[in-house]
Amino acid sequence: MKGQEVYEDIPEDACLALESIVGLEYVSTDPVICAAYVGRGFDREIVHFSGVSRAPAAVVLPETTDEVARIVKTCNRYKIPFIPMSTYGMAFGGPNFRDDFLFIDLKRMNKMWLDEKNMYVVLESAVNFAQMHGETLKRGLIGCLPGGGGGVSVLANSLVNGMGLFNYRITYASQRRWNGIEWVSPEGEIYRMGSLVEDEDSWYWQDGLGPNVSGLMHGITGWGGAMGIVTKMSTKLYPIASENLEPEGISYDSCVKLPEDRMKWINVAFSSEEDVEKTLGEMAKAGIGFVVNRVPGLWRDIAKSRGNLAYRNMFWKSWGKRTREEVSGRRVLRVLLVGRASKAQLEYEERVFMDIVGKYGGRVLEARQVDEASFFAVNSLDMWQPTGMFGDCDVGMESLRCVRAMGEGWRTKETEQEYLDDFLDPKGDTPWYMSYNMGRLYYSELHAWPDAAQMDPGDVAYKEGLPDRFMRWRVSEAGKIVTETGNQSFFQSIVTPTRLFSPAFQNYDLWLDRFKKEFDPNDVSAPGQPYIYDKMVEEIFPQAVTDELKETVTKVAAGPWNGNPES
């Protein structure tokens, strides 16, 4: 990587030190073992095939916080760059641009401790969403956490500030769900935060003596491993209907049964986005709902792809028949109502909801009264079904005004022939969005679906220039919409170049740099992060940054606030 020091390969002494920490069987420098750590997950086609991703020089599997701290100290002593990873949902958090680093695979750190009475759970780095809910839901408790897939680390996903389906009533903000945190700093010191300051077994509270430094963990966006390793986190749990949710069905059609008297899915079709927005607003005022999702049209066709035919064949057989008029004229709101306190609560919420739906002309659709993809599965892999790859051009927390502007921008883009030649045609749909904090905040995702094979230079189907156009859409065109609307993307450092956009967002990279320098003087904690995307765009996709975007950033940076004339 340009401008970045590349260290020597891992010295033999350092390997011996690592072996003495975790044991011989949990350290490897073998090329075969290391080859398996080039990075999968979201954005693999961009990260891996562009040449960003490299195999590490060594892999180590610690089991305890103490081992992690000793490994990190060893890395500092020998100036070995290290990259931590828990469940590997993001290709981008992984190895990149260099082949001299140590990969700290945290999968052995998979323990959890549940305090039912005080309603919190302490999780190690590798405990995933489904595992956590497997334990908590047996006890009538639910986490209010980001859901990036059932197999995704709860802790790591919280550090990225991911969004969750269950956050509608409580809060989107990850740090408000945390209690005590155990953190190994980039230099290998163990910090215990929150109530752990007073008692190392007290995980109950986020605040401790002195200032709350848990913001170091991410701020509005994650560090991509550049700021040490969080090894344990305690997160709050909330009561939900007390019955256990029993599984049933086979793997392409599995689900959990919902208690009929406590939970109910209702799908409603509206004829315009405006009616959906008004419904969301009134639901928030009335204080009803548990999961509230504005569902894109093609999700229905993904959900209907069940059977033994290949999913792509099933999906396209169904989606291929949908007309633009049909898709754009049908806006579906999918709502889960939960009577957390009683059956009467569910009945009350349903009555209120149906009143609102009636007022805005909604039509109730059939809904299966089971849950397939919220409590355990959080089935983000469904998103790969249509084309084998999907790209989140941007995701963010925003006002309804931003959601609207982003949707309009997206719909304009999707009518361009170049876009339609490269990506799945969404047929006039609006991006997926959700309401949070009872309508105080909205969250949306702009998606673009290229054919995975066409994005792959190693495939006969490779389409020349497609990765460049994909990146131009993500970085410059979606980026322009985001910047102009004042959207604060929590993926800023993951799918867009931080430094490029930073001037439009109060130059927050200066703040990041100061912390990084202070806490990681040897620059060994995932070096390159949180600016790896900047480097990738600069070196591999320079044409992704258009002059128009640069002008927009300059204009917005000049104020007023985020270019919002109303502010």
Place this chain on the structure above:
Amino acid sequence: MADEKLELGLDLENYRYDARHYPAQGHARWIDYNYIRGVDFSSRCPPWQYEGFDAYGVAGKCDIVDHLLSGNLDYSSPTLREVVYKDPMCGSCDVAGKRDLDFELQLMLEALRVRMVEKGNGPMPEHLPVTENIEKTGNRFGRKQSERSNWLPKDIKPSTKADVLYFVGCRASLNDTKISQSSARVLAAADVPFMLMENEPCCGHFIYLTGQLTKAKKIATENLKLIWQTEAKTVVFNCAECYKTIKVDYPKILGLATEELGFEVKHITELADVWIKEGKLNLANPIDLKITYHDPCNLGRLSEPWQPWKGLRKQWGIFDPPRTLRRGVNGVYEPPRNILRAIRGVKLVEMIRHHENAWCDGNDAGVNEAFPEFAAWAASERLREASLTGAEAIISCCPGCKEALLNTSQNNLQVYDITEVLAKSIA
């Protein structure tokens, strides 16, 4: 821009797309998310859980295959051989790869083993004695073939000519004769005339799954000829390994569809389930036992019929002609459970991981021979899971599984093959 020509089979080149685009590192580590009930018993991959390093899981193997096909890794690596062969080839990752996706992970792993043998770095040295036994003596134990029919009880008289051929398999013929004897009693009780092969050969399961394709083809060709000579309409098995090998692997190796074999392939549980419903089997004897059932991989997720496919992967990944996938969810899951439920006194309880999510006992595909400690660990994990159901006994439908579970130390459960329980319950 071109469509990609593909053919299902054992050429590793056909799985380049699968190796490069399988999206998620962790997805194939876990059972179906809706069935997860905590950290314990949430894993679906024995070698991945045992070893820890991603190379031992299928996502890591995808990376390794990608590196091999690109020439960035050398086939001669001893570590590569260990990674490839420390794997019971249980098909569990394949179920994950087809949960919401269209990936052929099991075929990729089988093709990888074939490639390893072609490149001279497979099978493992520990696999050679068994291979030699099968080639020289016709059974995996190197015993005399003349001993093969010693299991037959005197009171049971097979027919010299019948529509049903009972293929006994090496283990039930020579080692665990309780299973063969029980199976024969079930057939007799149902009043179904059956014949035996005069000099029944080994099915070659071990040889195929260790990647020795040339030898496996020879065995498959010869064995099919022998079966065809019997003119059997149905071949019935008590061994899940033999059952799957002849139902799935023979056609795969020889370019046929299962339905083109010229005979029906049935596991004895499929037939017994029907016979019970038809009243042909009278399960008069109660068995007072709390039982949990262990799905053999070869009877469950790996046993769906083989259907050759050749065609194009077109834009968006659409297959032309359209392809049906062997998802691992349509195997033989219910017949054994139906049988157990039909026996008076039996209380059937499920483990957390069951049906297509079942945990493999880790002993197949040469693992027991080359990596006995790992194999024993996988089986002990299964028994630990079984014990937590409160069951007194664990039942399976494969002599290989029974052997694996019985040989595990610290086992406080009774271990039976389903034919033993069924035979006891028959009046």
